[in-house]
Amino acid sequence: MSQTGQVARLFPIDGGRAGDEPTRASREGGEPGRGGLSRRRFAQLFGAGVAAVSGVGSVRAASALQAATAPAVSPASPASPATGPRPVALRAVPAAGVPRGARGAVRLSSNENPYGPSPAAFDAMREAFGLAWRYPDEHAEALAQDLARLHGVDPEQVLLGAGSSEILNLAAVAFTGPGRPAVAAEPTFESVPRHAQRHGAETVAVPLTADFRHDLPRMLGAAADPGLIYVCNPNNPTATITPKQDVRALLGKVPERTMVLVDEAYFHFVEQADYESVVPLVAAHPNLVVTRTFSKIYGMAGLRCGYAVAQRAAIARLREHAAYDSVNVLALAAARASLHDAEQVERSRRLNREVRAALCAELDRLGFGYLPSAANFMMIDLRQPVAPVIQALRQRNVEVGREFPALPRHLRVTIGTAEQIQAFVAAFGQAVAGRG
Numbered sequence: 001m002s003q004t005g006q007v008a009r010l011f012p013i014d015g016g017r018a019g020d021e022p023t024r025a026s027r028e029g030g031e032p033g034r035g036g037l038s039r040r041r042f043a044q045l046f047g048a049g050v051a052a053v054s055g056v057g058s059v060r061a062a063s064a065l066q067a068a069t070a071p072a073v074s075p076a077s078p079a080s081p082a083t084g085p086r087p088v089a090l091r092a093v094p095a096a097g098v099p100r101g102a103r104g105a106v107r108l109s110s111n112e113n114p115y116g117p118s119p120a121a122f123d124a125m126r127e128a129f130g131l132a133w134r135y136p137d138e139h140a141e142a143l144a145q146d147l148a149r150l151h152g153v154d155p156e157q158v159l160l161g162a163g164s165s166e167i168l169n170l171a172a173v174a175f176t177g178p179g180r181p182a183v184a185a186e187p188t189f190e191s192v193p194r195h196a197q198r199h200g201a202e203t204v205a206v207p208l209t210a211d212f213r214h215d216l217p218r219m220l221g222a223a224a225d226p227g228l229i230y231v232c233n234p235n236n237p238t239a240t241i242t243p244k245q246d247v248r249a250l251l252g253k254v255p256e257r258t259m260v261l262v263d264e265a266y267f268h269f270v271e272q273a274d275y276e277s278v279v280p281l282v283a284a285h286p287n288l289v290v291t292r293t294f295s296k297i298y299g300m301a302g303l304r305c306g307y308a309v310a311q312r313a314a315i316a317r318l319r320e321h322a323a324y325d326s327v328n329v330l331a332l333a334a335a336r337a338s339l340h341d342a343e344q345v346e347r348s349r350r351l352n353r354e355v356r357a358a359l360c361a362e363l364d365r366l367g368f369g370y371l372p373s374a375a376n377f378m379m380i381d382l383r384q385p386v387a388p389v390i391q392a393l394r395q396r397n398v399e400v401g402r403e404f405p406a407l408p409r410h411l412r413v414t415i416g417t418a419e420q421i422q423a424f425v426a427a428f429g430q431a432v433a434g435r436g
């Protein structure tokens with residue numbers, strides 16, 4: 001049954017659409033930092049990064065990119081005369097340029113993808129402008145079907161959200177409450193514990209292991225009758241992974257009454273062999289929910305689109321609390337087109353890997369340690385309190401992650417473009433000079 005059909009069945013009231021905006025989680029957010037790039041290569045990367053950025057949003061022939069499609073997904077189908085008015089003639093979407101935050105700061109604070117959405121996503125959005133007057137039902141259905149095909153599940157096993165943040169909120173509401181605690185790592189992405197707490201649930205924080213994995217055996221025993229165990233893999237803010245055998249062991253032991261949510265927001269960046277996505281394990285585990293997002297590798301953080309994959313019953317429990325039609329038609333169009341642009345994923349992953357390695361080489365040179373990063377951000381071991389360094393960087397127009405109380409001497413920085421990371425390195429050298 002279609003997604004729309006499900007909503008209709010659960011809420012058989014025509015036209016009663018809610019427009020609730022989901023609560024926006026504060027964003028926090030890598031990769032394996034084995035240094036090794038020469039300064040010359042770093043400078044070359046700088047050029048590559050700028051070239052890549054200047055290509056973002058320019059009107060490029062979509063056909064070459066669309067040729068690099070993921071085979072399991074059918075082509076995106078933009079507006080047709082049958083589905084709505086002809087798209088208006090639009091000038092090119094302006095290029096993103098070198099990404100800057102408020103007041104022109106170099107923004108390395110939110111683990112965004114500085115290369116932005118796929119050119120195919122820009123094209124699809126331009127074509128979808130003409131559909132802005134309509135509810136997006138069939139486009140949501142189409143994306144759910146594409147995702148179902150991609151993951152080898154039924155469309156009823158997919159729930160879309162306005163970012164995966166919406167799904168995390170729904171999971172806290174659906175699975176936790178008084179007497180049904182939420183268990184999460186410390187530190188981790190705080191959306192689930194925060195929403196669970198507001199929902200009247202006790203929250204239990206279990207420190208990461210000494211090597212920055214989730215301590216899953218301890219998390220399993222940390223509360224009586226937990227409603228939800230949240231596993232962020234790779235973990236934000238540490239950018240470290242929890243190995244596949246640990247996650248499988250947890251799923252093998254956890255009581256069926258306890259839901260396990262594995263947050264795979266940074267899945268696409270991971271290149272370590274002992275990591276795996278648990279989407280294929282959904283078939284065997286009715287209590288497993290996996291979340292993904294279009295905000296990270298697909299560069300669509302501002303568009304707001306994420307999703308969950310789980311068995312039908314678990315999706316139905318989440319859907320009970322969901323707003324109708326929370327994902328807008330432009331985000332849906334962009335997401336569908338992005339799924340076909342394998343080249344964009346590969347390019348983002350490669351640029352992230354290269355710039356991260358260049359940053360690691362700079363940190364090695366400066367004598368700072370860092371956690372092995374599997375994502376598009378990394379944690380630098382400052383050996384001194386982070387708060388003054390964050391402040392000193394801000395004074396130099398560079399925004400980095402906030403302080404995480406469990407790691408008060410580590411600084412989280414997003415892997416931006418080569419140019420942004422050069423700016424960061426210059427400011428960082430000044431910010432830490434004479435400290436510690």
Ligand code: PLP
Nearest residue numbers: 029163164165189236265293295
């Ligand atoms: N999960 C993790 C681990 C994150 O770091 C983030 C955002 O930074 C999110 C989920 C939420 O992402 P979004 O709502 O943009 O999908």
